[in-house]
Amino acid sequence: YPYNLDFDYGALAQLQHFSINNLGDPFIESNYGVHSRQFEVGVLDWFARLWEIEKNDYWGYITNCGTEGNLHGILVGREVFPDGILYASRESHYSVFKAARMYRMECVKVDTLISGEIDCADFRAKLLANKGKPAIINVNIGTTVKGAVDDLDLVIQTLEGCGFSRDRFYIHCDGALFGLMMPFVKRAPKVSFKKPIGSVSVSGHKFVGCPMPCGVQITRMEHVNALSSNVEYLASRDATIMGSRNGHAPIFLWYTLNRKGYNGFAKEVQKCLRNAHYLKDQLRAAGIGAMLNELSSTVVFERPRDEDFVRRWQLACEGNIAHVVVMPSVSIEKLDVFLNELVKNRSTWYQEQQPPCIAADIGKENCACPLHK
């Protein structure tokens, strides 16, 4: 991942002289003194406003990574519906399936469209086959490989259309990378607690650029009360997955959110989307199969044939495709260097052979193989 590293390190690096540890519930004062819980709560309030939930109605914490957010959200869902079935699209992050195994939950994988979005026709069929049990659904706000955004409204419609009333389903939104970008994208469907969702998580070290892995998890207060138990020696409450939590991360997040503000993020998101479109268009112009989901800055394209090239550019690959996640630190100049190198190398890879067909991965209209171009 091309991270977004432009902190004011002069001041913030000094923080490393202190061991800062957030233990237990961020909203309950505990007896451990060197913490950053005021910053943590400040960051959580910011996200609560973004996702439209009142201060007294939410609970949350700053996690160690996106996986912890998913583990927490799905655990809350299971505690709300102990016999619920977990539904998640095949292109969900692997931590979702890990959670199902850890928590001993029945898990139903739902098919995806070519775009990577959940296929709500298949979702409907699988819901109807399991009407007897409540549904716990992982909704992807940007899948890992294709950056596909599941249609939250259609997921809710499908549930209600299959006879699942609001007290019979729980939705966790995995916003890993894109949960923080989407609010700034025009026409994007809104992630909001005004809709019947139970929790949302995002990563803090991707788009926000926090230099240590971290994430934000927000859920409804009513749900977390069922989950938590009191820990006397901490004078706190145990509602988190992890115990000790990195105390520097909330300070970095708080600083960035306040320095950039909504407008700063909106500008960066626009830049990412613009540059992603540029990359996709240039790939296609060079005769290389490529796809870019409308709401995403993740460009999916034909997997480069040379593993050295893949390693040098740190491309994440799956089957016949690779992807580039265009973050604020990725400039047009950098994309041009990448494109030139790819095009130059590629001309040597396919002298005697044809480039592969990747229509099954990105659709016929995006494929540039001899058959589809």
Place this chain on the structure above:
Amino acid sequence: YPYNLDFDYGALAQLQHFSINNLGDPFIESNYGVHSRQFEVGVLDWFARLWEIEKNDYWGYITNCGTEGNLHGILVGREVFPDGILYASRESHYSVFKAARMYRMECVKVDTLISGEIDCADFRAKLLANKGKPAIINVNIGTTVKGAVDDLDLVIQTLEGCGFSRDRFYIHCDGALFGLMMPFVKRAPKVSFKKPIGSVSVSGHKFVGCPMPCGVQITRMEHVNALSSNVEYLASRDATIMGSRNGHAPIFLWYTLNRKGYNGFAKEVQKCLRNAHYLKDQLRAAGIGAMLNELSSTVVFERPRDEDFVRRWQLACEGNIAHVVVMPSVSIEKLDVFLNELVKNRSTWYQEQQPPCIAADIGKENCACPLHK
């Protein structure tokens, strides 16, 4: 906790300019480039030597905290024995009981002795009542509140005495704080993979003094193969609890282990034990009930009556007792300031009233109430 902060920050603080992220399995090269896996493996090798397991026979990783180590160790145990019962003493860390709930495991709480150690008579009775199912045991190498070290050899004897052969039990050693100190304590029972144990975890931010929460988890290679699944887009394997992991922590740990070495740690452990004895003796000399387990640097004593005093000294309290964990950064001078302040304040707390009896918590011989002194 009085942490042990004496890194060479001049050089190491520079690391904060880089976003370092360890994804997936530390022993498998992945496609994400900015990592510190060489350091991670170096640290793991150090602990593998300490706990006597061959390089090719172990698997492990650097966790985000002690809780993650327990969550991992107990999950490995459950995957080895899916219908196993989890046994843990009442004074085990709360993350152990959280794991049982998360993983939907049957959990049997075992009584403790006054010292805080597991009561193997009660353990025996509970094992015999559940002979039909394999046993997964959490053994405490230093409990959270009293610093009590469960007798690993007696636990193994009890298991074998109850007819549990080695293919019917799994032992996870929670070494949170003391797992790293005990190897340097004379007469301490040894934690070693030459004994039939399955996993050991320790915290890295306590005795080692890493400035961000972290821990080390080591298990047997044969066990982790059952747990893991491959993650193609990372070109790695998913055998950890968390996804992205802090890449700075392994560098800090590696640096400290190499700079201090075995001899450095041995000296610091001796200092901690000496100072803990000093604190306990001074408390008793001042007529204050206090206990110190033989293998521990955790001094347990009468809970101060004034909550301001508790907060100012950040004392962790449970019921009628409080504790001080004597770490290398705690000097005799600091202990004297604490003792003087406690004795001065306490004389005002008990002018008209008698100090409470805490014999039930720390034993008659350690209590200093009017009845027992």
